[in-house]
Amino acid sequence: MSSDYSAVARKEREVRLENLKRAWFRFSRNKLAVAGLVIFVTIVTMASLAEYITPYPSHAGLYINFKEKYQPPNPNHILGTDMYGRDVFTRVVFGFRYALMMVGVVLGIVVPVGTVLGLLAGYYKGTLIDHVINGASEVFVAVPPLVLALAICSVLEPNVLNALLAITLMWWPWYTRMIYSVTSSLRNEPYVWAAKALGMRTTTILFKELLPNMLGPILTKATLDASWVIIIGASISFVGLGAQPPTPDLGTMLSEYCRYLPAYWWMTLGPLLGIVALVLSFNLMGDGFRDVFAGE
């Protein structure tokens, strides 16, 4: 008997591996998605090795050299220097760290929490659990996400941690709502009934039977959302409610530099290009994932 089970399990693993290979094949056929992946990997590598690959690592934080201020892009400073003589390129590369950390932390908290809540609400559709979870999520989507994030930030101390907290707080409902709608349409599928009839525990049904069917949409949404986290994070710091100078955060840099706008425009260009590159890579990858899973 037990050998039968292990055979089934092995077969299952093989099928899963095969599916993964196919998905990767389909993803790799999509030139734009691969381009997104390449940009993303490049940015991650640059950000993690920032100390070693940037020309002036000490320029990331507080550093002043008035002799070299306001230099336009040149071979020594490919994106120019800012009002304190700091290399803009170096600061942008360090800025990627904050942006990526923000994405990692926010999605790392929001995706599991939102998924579990959505699964619960969808599975127990029509019960008190459903009403409480959905009622709470409706409160958070009653205003544009950015407004809520800014409002939460404004009552807290302005720093990176609280910006993270604010984005996390306002983001979970979007996952909950998506998972909710998928779960509530899947909960009456024959295989769920079969699982129930076999006497499986609810947690097993939720996480082993239902969840694997949603991994595609979750991955797609998480990737596309990563770009929104970056934009909202940058907006919060841009306003001055997030990371404070001299933190090399992309949004903070942008708001510092855009005061010198018409004359020293290249300073603004650096962080803006950084944001655009990150957002572009996530969007390209997200579209790639969507196509892969839509084909299934």
Add this chain to the structure above:
Amino acid sequence: MGKTKAFFKSIYKNVFVRRALRSLLSLLGLSLLIFILARVLPGDPIKTALGPDIPEEVVERYREMLNLNKPLYLQYFYWLMDVFQLKLGRSLVTIRDVSADITDFFPATLELLLASAVFRIIVAFPLGVLSGRKPGATMDNAIRVLAYVGICIPTFGWAIILQLVFAYWLNWLPAIGRISEEFMGIPKVTGLMTIDSLISGNVPAFIDVLKHLLIPTVALSIGGAVQEARILRAGMIENISRDYVLNMKSHGIPERIIYFKYVLKPSIIAVVPTMGLDVASTVGNAFLVESICNWPGMSRYGMMAMLRKDLNAIVGVVLVIGIVYIVINTITDIILYAIDPRIRLKERGES
């Protein structure tokens, strides 16, 4: 009695009323959330707003005036009572009632919002039709690239770029503000300067206002507009391969009529919800664009309030934005209801 009850029941059955009521409920929840966050957190809001050197008895007086020395649930109750009388409490920075401040600043934001909606319609529909007509053509590919660019540059990025190019380098448009100084005197009727200048018959002023409006409007809506064009394109490509189109073609109905009358309409239906949601979230993005373009609107006021921790003003602005959000969503529902017969039939079937 039975009649009134039936009347209320029939009203409640109305989709729009039901949805609006639900939204109001969530708005109440939202106000509670912000209110609690604003009061529970450490730090003295009065000292933060007025500076640390303020004498203790003044702080005490303010605390008395704002009910800050009462328990939290009473504070919320008092505040809610005021809201029902359309008073949002006193701003600590302007020392005026927040609702008066918002009334002053709101028309400018509304103008931006309307302009953004108009811009989206003007841009999204033609682009969508153009790229959906011949998928894969140069035009289609150009719009595809534009869509990526549009979504990758955040609204504040657009504002900065447009200012730099069109205001500073080309000198075609004014970079900041709402109207040039020489036209400041136009009489205020609606608060929407485009309409006010037209009412007073001052055409140069109208053109001046439009010029000021252009950069913030485009910055706010270009990304979304191209995105919506893509949705329209997808809808058109999907609908054109439907059986009913083939049927019409075989009946010899001219291609143009099929295309613009029978394929466009169902495709537009797919865009409307997205467009509504996008216009609604324009209020949020306006926070940054208004402050970059120095646009004297409610969002800029809200941002000032946030930077100075002016609690009543923050809660007030968030609440008003919530209301705007509900109104725009309801309008979207009504438009959908008007143009999509399927929704009408479904509603009738339900009740």
